[in-house]
Amino acid sequence: MSSVPPSDRSDDEPAPSISDEQLEAFLREAAEGGAASAPKEPSARARMVARRLREEEAPTPWRAPQRAPKGGCPRRRLVGAVVGVLVLAALAVVAVRPSLLTDRLPGGDDASAPPTLAAETGRPTGAPGEPAGSERATREHPFRGSPAERWAEGADAIAVPRAKALSGMSEDDVAFALRRTKELLVAANLDPAVLRGEHPDEALDVLDPQQPELLPKLRRSLSSPDEDHDPLRLFTRFDPAETRPAGDVVKVRGRMTLAAGEPGVVKVNADYTFVYPLVRAHDADGPVARTIIRRVLTLTLNDPARWNVTEGKLLVEKYFSEYGNTDCDVHDGFLHPGFPDDGPGGARPTGPITDPYDRSRPLTGSGSGGCGQVTRT
Template sequence: MSTVPPPDRSDDDPAPSLSDEQLESFLREAAESGHAPSAPKEPSARARMVARRLREEDEAARRAAPGGGRGGRVPGRKRKEPGPPAPPGWRTGPAGQESKGGGSRRRRLGTVVGVLVLAALAVVAVRPSLLLDRLPGGGGGAEQPLAAENALPTGAPGDPARSGRATREHPFRGSPAERWAEGADAIEVPAAKALSGMSEKDVAFALRRTKELLVSANLDPGVLRGEQPDEALAVLDPKQPELLPELRRSLRAPDEEHDPLRLFTRFDPDEVRPAGDVVKVRGHMTLAAGEPGVVKVNADYTFVYPLVRADGDDGEVSRTIVRRVLTLTLNDPARWDVTEGKLLLEKYFSEHNNTDCDIDDGYLHPAFAADGPSGERPTGPTVDPYDRSQPLTGADSEGCGRVTRT
């Protein structure tokens, strides 16, 4: 449907026929565009009168020129006789319109963008969480991750931007751990360097073996459900007096005095299971020189475990937070009575948050909101399990306190 007003022509004006050039152009545009363009408009009676007068004046000028007649020409210049003015909206288009090529590309681009926008809106309509999870305070998708930690922070982390209850889809919602790194990748080893008479290669070995122990003891799925932490035990030197026998005794028959939770993270598979396959981790590892021929690796890490009931389907997610601080040493076997390729465990402390305090069966027992108060009444201090600003020592692990958040 044309938007150009119809030509102003009286009933007695004969309708002029189209020129060959106009007809050819009309058919060419139709073939190129795939559909018929608007038909060329006939000029009005006034336009035809003006064109006729211009042609007559031009013809008279040519006859008057030297060597006149229709064949007279000006050397070096081609002449083109003026034809009837093209109506608006056909060949010339409205004022300010782009050339045909540029305009067509712009229209095609606009069409593609429009289709993509419609497709995106359709996806969001079906799964709005794809958009909401990326908005501040949205559905629970992760915010910008924190930079790696290389020392104890100066204070406890603030409340996360996204609040609300944890779900199986978003088990870390409402927790500072939502911005923490995940799993073994979160345990970053520092650059190795020659230290205390040990080569850079030896120091790199000590760092790598320390990470292997941490991963096996706290992230291995089998160990988390109560299986033997064989890979972690394989890191330790059997020549260290009483260490390995005591650890194996605690795993075999745990009690208050022999508690495997001091070094290993374990949950009763008949009681709980992981809510997904992600454990959030934050901490750091440092090097220190000991006596000649001794390199110390200090590790301080907090692990956050989201859990659901093993036999229930109520959707409730509980989180248990475990912090571990330990020091392992690599001793030069040429100077010390040690096993080559093994590490000594100099010290290790742990803090367990959101677990029953009066059960000593070698497992952590997280509390769920639906259960209500149970177990030993808290007598120790109130603790923020996400506060890593204070060093952890043996004195801090005694007593049963109350956590401020999980």
């Protein structure tokens, strides 16, 4: 006996039919939870249509999202590994050279560097004191431990005073004399090409060719230097095969003043000290040396209507120089600084012991000369 209830229709009556569209709409509504009563349809056909719908709506392979392997996102783990390696490398570098970090912190040297001194307005009353601390110079801080650490730098440190009419020369004439004096100081002592031994053409161009012997003597000293013809008396030059600058900063301190000469003559007095930090030419990690040069000179601008001079050129009335930390017994036209790790050598000091930073001393060129000894660099 069959347990299936008999059908309400006869065997030869055709089964009611619904379209594929109706069945698809029903299945979609069912999936969304809002279907009405199910249409009457054999279960086999419903399963077939549902399977076809699933196949049509499944994402295509090239757009399917990539499945991450177990353990998390691989990209995040890779970035974390790279950051970890970089942090370890940075910690290792700082452990070897902590100044790379401390010099950049708010309390580091850059932030706590001493303030720059105001411009010099007259002769100091004594030598500058020792800077706080006793740290040695480094390549990153080549003026550390020196009074020059607080000095202004480069051409900006050579301040030109206000011009005024003087000795029959107009204010414009005096301003021109001041400007040309600064140009000479910069070209002779700060021009990178001149510092590495090249010809000081711009400096020579300031000087009057009408002045007897001066330019020929200077050119002779540049081409064939010796003890009697020394270009260092006016120009700062280092042998590029031996040394090179430790950075691009030269510290400068001094003053420029005006004075009246004879009628039609204005005098410009300049007194400046230059501090040069240097390293050996082919030494990547060696110490820093400092050479200190003080120059005192007087230049004049003469009225060409009254004097036999070249218009726009300056005459040199006097020039004196003093050098700190250079070999005394070498006369090849270059300065040769000593380094902290140098052994005994060079000429034995015979001159006075001098503090090269003491700008209170007059510099007249009338001293005993000889190879002296500096108290500090």
